[in-house]
Amino acid sequence: MTTSAHEGSTTLDLSRKGAWVAHAALVRSGREATEAGETQxxxxxxxxxxxxxxPFDAAELSALRDALVSYLxxxxxxxxxxxxxxxxxxxxAIGRASGV
Structure with missing residues (x-):
């Protein structure tokens, strides 16, 4: 994982399998959000x-973490x-973004 040129953003270095799992978690989470009435x-x-x-900012990393926790x-x-x-x-990455 590297820190991006964008201030406060982080690029995630995911394996192919890891990216697939993140994708599956986000699809499920997005479907649930849409069913709950979110339009975007x-x-x-x-x-x-x-x-x-x-790169992801801290809020996006948190949303990804939440989707992964739910999916797993x-x-x-x-x-x-x-x-x-x-x-x-x-x-x-969240820890680094928040200085922890």
Whole structure:
């Protein structure tokens, strides 16, 4: 994981499997947000950032972490180990972004 040239932004260095799990978590979270009435859930923007390898700000990292935590609660077995790796990566990035 590297710090981006954009102040306060972080680019996540995810494995292919990790990116897939993050994608699955965001799709599920976005679907739930849409069903709850949100017209433009943040998950859509986060999916684009993962696909384009763009930097995340602290709020986006927090939203990704929340989606991962929710997803990993009942994720398929194949997604659990790479999902935990992504969750650790995102949590560490949040810590760096907040100076912890």
């Amino acid at each position: 859930p943040v998950e859509r923007r986060l999916l684009e950032k993962i696909e384009d390898d763009e 609660g009942d994720a398929p077995v194949r997604d659990r180990a790479p999902g935990r790796d992504v969750l650790r990566t995102v949590t560490a």
